[in-house]
Amino acid sequence: MELTKEEKDAVNEEVHELLQTFGKERENLIPILQNVQEKLGFLPGQAMEKIAKHLEIPAVDVYGLVTFYNQFRLNPPGENEVKVCLGTACYMVGGHITLESFERKLEIQEGETSEDRKYSLERVACVGCCTMAPVVTVNDEVEGYVTPTRVDGIVNSLEEQGNSTNNDDTA
Template identity: 65%
Template sequence: MELLEGEREEIVSEVGNITEKYQPEREKLLPVLQEVQGRLGYLPVLAMEKIAEFLRIPTIDVYGMATFYNQFRLNPPGDHQIKVCMGTACYMVGGQIAMDSFERRLEIQEGETTPDRKFSLERVACVGCCTLAPVVVVDDIVEGHVTPTRVDGLLLAYDGEGRVPAESARQVEAGQQDEQQSEQEGEGEQHS
């Protein structure tokens, strides 16, 4: 995906700020990648090049790590991240049906972002709310029992001003400012 204006500079400076804190050791590669993604939301090629430079390893090694582990994404996330749970319990009661519905409506495949960067769609292994299956997590809000009609409703609700549907104001992490700070490393991409 093309970088937007100003993104280049942002990437270089963010990566610089993060690598500064680490020793240039191979063991630090995974934590650095996690932190960079936590900051930028994804791993742009430029960031991977900068990390490779810092650790004095070939860029392909960084790319190899970024593609081996499910946590990392190479595309920028959308304004709203839709994660469809594909744990066993969800799959059995129609997780795939929910995924199909999103793909059909957004006209993208799983793992992609809409061209206007409004929505990104991905599958997650298990969010651990098996009793609400099938589950979809939009941003940090867990939606249970998602049928295709609900998919349409969700998209409609988020498409306008990003307004959250009233009935589902179930913030997973609502109002926990003190916790948010320590969470930043894992933020952005909590579910692979």
């Protein structure tokens, strides 16, 4: 996802500052990535390149690690964060089909953020509400029994909330 010039400048500044607090040892890679993600909410390519340079390792090694662990995200979080649980209980009752329904409805794949940054979609491990499987969290609110037939309703209500917020802004 393309960042604006202001965002790129902010990333440069934040990452530069953070790297000053870490030595060049390779074992710092994961802690650095965690810290950058905590600060920025995601790991832009530009940040990964700076980290690689700092540790004097190939950028491809950093990228490979980030894509291996799903605690890391490559895209900025959307205004609305949709997380579909694919823990065992949810998977068994069709959580993966719910995820596909969100992918179709939002026109993005799991791990992506929509171009307008309104939505991001992720898969997560058990969120601890297995009795309500399949479970989805929307902006950290738990929604239970989210079968594919409920997906349209959830997205439509987010759209309506977004519209009413915009109307409030202009009022």
